[in-house]
Amino acid sequence: MLQIWQAALQAGQPLFPIVPLVVYHGKRRWRVSTNFSGLFRGPEALRPYWPDFRYDLLDLSVAGDVEIRGAAATQACALLLREIWSPDLAQRLPSILYRLRQMPDSSAAQELLQVLVQYVEMCIRDSTKPSSSSASTSSPRALAS
Numbered sequence: 001m002l003q004i005w006q007a008a009l010q011a012g013q014p015l016f017p018i019v020p021l022v023v024y025h026g027k028r029r030w031r032v033s034t035n036f037s038g039l040f041r042g043p044e045a046l047r048p049y050w051p052d053f054r055y056d057l058l059d060l061s062v063a064g065d066v067e068i069r070g071a072a073a074t075q076a077c078a079l080l081l082r083e084i085w086s087p088d089l090a091q092r093l094p095s096i097l098y099r100l101r102q103m104p105d106s107s108a109a110q111e112l113l114q115v116l117v118q119y120v121e122m123c124i125r126d127s128t129k130p131s132s133s134s135a136s137t138s139s140p141r142a143l144a145s
Contacts, residue, residue, distance in 0.1 A: 020055035025081035030059040072102035073112055080116055084123050093120070 001018050008015055024030045033039060037052040060068075060082035068078045076099040083092050097116065103109040 020053070021058065022055055023058045023060065023078075023081070025060040025084065027061065027085045029062050030057060072099045073108070075099050076112070076116065080119065084120070089120075 001020070004018060005015050022030075022034075034057050035052070035054045037047070037050045040047075040050045042050075058078075060078060063078075063082060065079075068075055068082070070078075076096055079092075079096045079099070083089050083096065086092065097113065100109040100113055103112070
């Protein structure tokens, strides 16, 4: 945010609000404060100097299908992010990707399909590396078998 504001000031433009958004798709529910000042630790006397703003959170780990709305591309991306660690990903993937058929621009849909498939492949590759927990049942590794 500071870099954006610095660039605006250098260009002689006024500062404008920035709405911070976190899109989380981890295996567990987001448990961090959405108030930025809640992330700081230190002497109470310094609290007035801590940045104090909130950010919006889209926690896909607990979002239901009803909460994931928008254009077909947005839905497909959000659903894939939510399901990427699910042991049922292989069964859910066709219905997620089917949403791309609702996109009016078929070339854009094909490009997005390539990106989503690359993302799944990357997650499979990363989850099968020796450093990752191979005992986990909630990974996209199931697609590779």
